[in-house]
Amino acid sequence: MVVVFLSCEKPDPVAEFEDIEKLTIYDYILENEDQFSSFLAILKKGGLDKTLSAYNPLGTDYTLFLPDNDAIDRFISTSSQVSSLNDILNNAEFAAEFSRFHVVNLGIHSGNFPFGAFPEQTLSGDFLTVSFIIESDTSYYKINNQASVIYRDIEVSNGYIHLIETALEPVNITSYRWLELNPDYSIFKAAVDLTGFDARLSINIKENDTIRPITLLVESNTVFNDFNITSVNDLVSKISPDNNDFTSTQNPLYNFVGYHILAGNLFIDDFEGNNTNYTTLSDIPLSIDGTGIDFAINRGKEVFDTLIVQGDSVFIDYIGFLYDESNVTTQSGAIHKIDKLMKQQPPSRTISTYQFFEEPVFSQFRLKEGSFQLDDDMNLSAIDWSGADLFFVNLGDQVSSAWNSDYLQIDGDFEISYQISPIIQGKYRLYVAAERYNSENTVVEVFVDGNKVGGFLDLTSGGTANNPFGRVLIGTVVFNSYRSHKIEIKSLIPGRFLWDYIRFEPF
Numbered sequence: 001m002v003v004v005f006l007s008c009e010k011p012d013p014v015a016e017f018e019d020i021e022k023l024t025i026y027d028y029i030l031e032n033e034d035q036f037s038s039f040l041a042i043l044k045k046g047g048l049d050k051t052l053s054a055y056n057p058l059g060t061d062y063t064l065f066l067p068d069n070d071a072i073d074r075f076i077s078t079s080s081q082v083s084s085l086n087d088i089l090n091n092a093e094f095a096a097e098f099s100r101f102h103v104v105n106l107g108i109h110s111g112n113f114p115f116g117a118f119p120e121q122t123l124s125g126d127f128l129t130v131s132f133i134i135e136s137d138t139s140y141y142k143i144n145n146q147a148s149v150i151y152r153d154i155e156v157s158n159g160y161i162h163l164i165e166t167a168l169e170p171v172n173i174t175s176y177r178w179l180e181l182n183p184d185y186s187i188f189k190a191a192v193d194l195t196g197f198d199a200r201l202s203i204n205i206k207e208n209d210t211i212r213p214i215t216l217l218v219e220s221n222t223v224f225n226d227f228n229i230t231s232v233n234d235l236v237s238k239i240s241p242d243n244n245d246f247t248s249t250q251n252p253l254y255n256f257v258g259y260h261i262l263a264g265n266l267f268i269d270d271f272e273g274n275n276t277n278y279t280t281l282s283d284i285p286l287s288i289d290g291t292g293i294d295f296a297i298n299r300g301k302e303v304f305d306t307l308i309v310q311g312d313s314v315f316i317d318y319i320g321f322l323y324d325e326s327n328v329t330t331q332s333g334a335i336h337k338i339d340k341l342m343k344q345q346p347p348s349r350t351i352s353t354y355q356f357f358e359e360p361v362f363s364q365f366r367l368k369e370g371s372f373q374l375d376d377d378m379n380l381s382a383i384d385w386s387g388a389d390l391f392f393v394n395l396g397d398q399v400s401s402a403w404n405s406d407y408l409q410i411d412g413d414f415e416i417s418y419q420i421s422p423i424i425q426g427k428y429r430l431y432v433a434a435e436r437y438n439s440e441n442t443v444v445e446v447f448v449d450g451n452k453v454g455g456f457l458d459l460t461s462g463g464t465a466n467n468p469f470g471r472v473l474i475g476t477v478v479f480n481s482y483r484s485h486k487i488e489i490k491s492l493i494p495g496r497f498l499w500d501y502i503r504f505e506p507f
Helices: 002-006 025-031 033-046 069-078 085-089 092-101 175-181 183-195 221-226 232-239 252-258 360-365
Strands: 062-067 130-134 139-143 147-156 159-164 214-218 261-263 275-278 286-289 305-309 312-316 334-337 352-354 370-373 383-386 390-394 406-412 415-423 426-435 443-448 451-458 469-479 483-493 495-506
Touching (some): 033 069, 033 085, 069 085, 175 183, 360 390, 426 443, 469 495
Antiparallel strands (some): 139 147, 305 312, 383 415, 415 483, 426 495, 443 451
């Protein structure tokens, strides 16, 4: 798909400059004012002109998705928020949000576009997504399922500019509001209402940064109809015929809806290369295999169809994503559309690795290199510690054997605990990954739910100069139910502890 896409010819550029590398994003717009006068006026009104005239203070450049005057007119003609350019210019707050929504806080060449969300937020604090659209006679990128990229990769001194055929509508709705606005999802919305999940899907995480985002997987009415479900009453009869206490966490319909809601803001590219169980708001997790050409939900759990290909039977035994209609962004999190009825299935155990992603504040630390001291007023939900100062360290582009080049660091006589997300019941080998190549490192004990696992762990040796971080088998644990667990690490001898991750491998 990528080869086909990149083989398409680009249209003639808007303008060519002998010294374009010396122009900033703002200079480029100014040099072409006749074509971009509407967006230029919005930039100035929103106070973004100076920002785009300078280098990104993070040193990462910017990416502007730039609408010309015709693109602004197209946006206005279909917008529910404004009816003229003056409506935007007379509202400085909207002009600021609108202009910032078009700027990603990172310089990104189209060759590095993801199939999902860009790795950095826009200057308005939102995520933009990319789709690859392939038609019979053309192929192109589409931003936020709204705007086609009509010319890409205008490189200037402080980033990249990509021209789009219509301006982007800032995202200001929640996942629940999206369901309200899309009548083809009325059956699922009715189930959300019955089970009380409407309140959770109505949370705007930009207004409440203590709440984690969620990801919604949803079937359309058409998919439900394929399974002889034409109303929410039909769904109730199929899922929970003998229990109408729909807001109970023990109710089958409640868990059916909760099974469609994943913890965290996950886009299609976040599933790529992973075959794992994802935490849901139901009583069990959901399996997604992103290691193949087609990403598969609950592979092997149910046969939906059988195809005959060259005389051989091919079983369709998984639920798929409708890629071109997924990666919908809302202020609650991402929405993806799926192609079959997704019922709860007994989960399979997989390797579970935990690297402190439960803490939203760590996502901010991962945006730039540095050592960041943690304190109590950060409202950490999964990490607790005592006895010494705790730091989150991001090595950035430095070469490191630490996974993702980041870790927690504590130095002294300490105790630190980590409340991990629920894990499937069963027997596991427990590994701790940490730095093991420094005589100043600590010796620790490891506890799971208050029970000591294995003996003591001496971190003063075991690594090498080229590979100081490494994992150590601590022992085995048996979990009897799907729930969260508390991992505690206590120093026996005071010293440094650089904690990379913790892992459970089933056997």
